[in-house]
Amino acid sequence: MDLTFYKYQGTGNDFVVLDNRSQEITLTQEQVAFLCDRRKGVGADGLMLLQNKEGYDFEMVYYNADGRVGSMCGNGGRCLVAFVQFMGVVENEAYFIASDGPHKAYLKDGLVHLQMKDVDAIEDLEEATFMNTGSPHYVKQVEALADLNVFAEGRAIRYSDRFKAEGTNVNFVEHLPQNKLSVRTYERGVEDETFSCGTGVTACALAASRSGYESPVPISVLGGELQVSFEKEGSGFKNVFLIGPAVQVFKGEITL
Numbered sequence: 001m002d003l004t005f006y007k008y009q010g011t012g013n014d015f016v017v018l019d020n021r022s023q024e025i026t027l028t029q030e031q032v033a034f035l036c037d038r039r040k041g042v043g044a045d046g047l048m049l050l051q052n053k054e055g056y057d058f059e060m061v062y063y064n065a066d067g068r069v070g071s072m073c074g075n076g077g078r079c080l081v082a083f084v085q086f087m088g089v090v091e092n093e094a095y096f097i098a099s100d101g102p103h104k105a106y107l108k109d110g111l112v113h114l115q116m117k118d119v120d121a122i123e124d125l126e127e128a129t130f131m132n133t134g135s136p137h138y139v140k141q142v143e144a145l146a147d148l149n150v151f152a153e154g155r156a157i158r159y160s161d162r163f164k165a166e167g168t169n170v171n172f173v174e175h176l177p178q179n180k181l182s183v184r185t186y187e188r189g190v191e192d193e194t195f196s197c198g199t200g201v202t203a204c205a206l207a208a209s210r211s212g213y214e215s216p217v218p219i220s221v222l223g224g225e226l227q228v229s230f231e232k233e234g235s236g237f238k239n240v241f242l243i244g245p246a247v248q249v250f251k252g253e254i255t256l
């Protein structure tokens, strides 16, 4: 099978994007893993299929780099919105369905604003918090984030008794002055540190709001700058938006 693919990146979280509106593409777990392989394939943290869905502008189907169907990916969602605008499917606004439900998004001043699911509950753990922002996220506040071994520490938590069956993404967040955060993330399904995780920084911003952080929260990640805006509602959050750039890197062809 000959495939035309696009490569996108959002703050360094990178994706292979395939237009499957004709429904001609079906990929095995091995084929997705091959396309995401950085040495033997195209190379990406994840792969997305753009599909049609009645009642929506499009459907987002997301796979992790290991080839398994993933849960919601915030940076991937932002990249897919940029892709559908590039393909002429939408102009500046989109309404789509992903694994965690419907999402609204719009483009403004070159940034993609993606509405994330409402978050009802943040679970308090002994030294961290845990929540689902479309994907599961463990959030641990640290100091000296730059010196942390995110791979080793993240991996230990991801494979701990509580999380080893389902897995979790693991975020380490440093609280900086002036309402700013710095975040590094170990991603499930990539099983490594990535340069950015959209659902992860969303979780970090919501967790930080409990220490007085106010919307919008600017967040530095290894691959750039993101923002998260939100409204508090009781112990939960609504109107949560992930805001940042999404860039087409190249288009290519590959034979499977």
Ligand SMILES: N[C@H](CCC[C@H](N)C(=O)O)C(=O)O
Binding pocket: 013, 064, 070, 071, 072, 073, 074, 075, 076, 135, 136, 168, 169, 187, 188, 189, 190, 196, 197, 198, 199, 200
């Ligand atoms: N990079 C993604 C998260 C992917 C989710 C995945 N790693 C999982 O939970 O299995 C993001 O920007 O939100």
